[in-house]
Amino acid sequence: MSDAKSAPGAASSTDGGAAPPRAVLFSGARVFDGRSDELTAPTSVLIVDGKIVSVDGTEDAPSDVVTIDAGGRTLTPGFIDAHAHVMLQPEVSVMANTDLAYHALYGASMAELYLSRGYTTIRDTGGSTFSLKKAIDSGMTEGPRIYPSGPIISQTAGHGDFTPMSELPRLVGGHRDNMQRAGHLLVVDGVAEMLQAVRYNLGRGASQIKLAVGGGCASDRDPLDITEFTAEEIEAAVKVAGDWNTYVATHVYNPTGIRRAVEAGVRTIEHANLIDAKTLELMKDQGTWMCPQVSVYVTDPPGLAEVTKAKFAQAREGLDTVFSLAKKTGFERLGFGSDIISAPDNLARINEEFVHRTKWFSPAEVLRQATRNNGELVALSGPRNPYPGTLGVIEPGALADVLLIDGNPLDDPSILTDPESNLVVIVKDGKVAKNLLADGK
CATH class of the missing domain: 2.30.40.10 (Urease, subunit C, domain 1)
Structure with a gap:
């Protein structure tokens, strides 16, 4: 700063x-x-x-x-951002053609930006943040406390698979793309690969695990309505995380994917824009947290393909549903996050989220979401909490x-x-x- x-x-x-x-x-x-x-x-x-x-x-x-x-x-x-991607701010095409050293320098500048906006803590829900966290904690550079997830774990053709369409599948000798080699993403299929991926992330210092169990806006080949990973694959991730006394967070928009994740023991649902009342009630009964975002959907990032624009529009239309249901049902385990990627100018305006949420909540409720609620959310990491204490x-x-x-x-x-x-x-x-x-x- x-x-x-x-x-x-x-x-x-x-x-x-x-x-x-x-x-x-x-x-x-x-x-x-x-x-x-x-x-x-x-x-x-x-x-x-x-x-x-x-x-x-x-x-x-x-x-x-x-x-x-x-x-x-x-x-x-x-403030606490419970859904951050501090290392993923360059455009996807830039990240695909630069090395981790460039990503790290860029991420360090974004960490300073976060702190300047009042975010003293972020839960990073995907990206190679382990070294950046160490640099901040040691005083080498400035930034927030980081709760790292490590690479987002995705299935083939899921939200997190940015393998070029021209690349052969790994089944016949294809290679992992640059985002995977840099440690931001990890594509796995089957229980055995899931077990290895989760153990790898936890062994490197992840405070929680992040899976993509449904389609996403930022990827081109996975519609928002699809459900990703089988119940057995998700349960395997939850079992390993539980053995390490921490939890699994999942990216998902649609009710089917949310229910599969909740029934498998996932502790936080990220986004949930297309949720319905019955599924939210299940989350409430299971004590599951939900972390939706608003600002990232207000305006489309530049350079989107038409199919991606359509997904952003679909997610945007679901915002009123998810927040209105949460308000109406008194859903209290509600987090505050940004999910801004490849848009440093938007990240500089991250505090607009406080204003957008007043469509559904009082300013005091919104401020609680960004402080006390998120403090309780990040503490779900239990013994893997890198900053023991109350935030x-x-x-x-x-x-x-x-x-x-x-x-x-x-x-x-x-x-x-x-x-x-x-x-x-x-x-x-x-x-x-x-x-x-x-x-x-």
């Missing part, structure tokens, strides 16, 4: 600067804690050693504390990811669409990544 070095505590030992302060105190902040419908009266929030210590000013601050006068501004938990809330003991916002997003969520001006302070893991107040802005 462009102003990180000027913020108190932004420098680290990796860049030769002073060590960050171990304590930050916000005074006079009106707090959205991730749970409530309203802001608190102006109060103090103390952060020590990467955790929130108090929210009411009752705890004594260490002598080396850095104090930030919030001046009545809003303090919220850091998405402002309360004693929670991990110290917070944002100071100029204005009240519960009254006007559109202020979040101008993060350069209105995200005044960004704190991740107790360290100040941005502080416009220190810069006198």
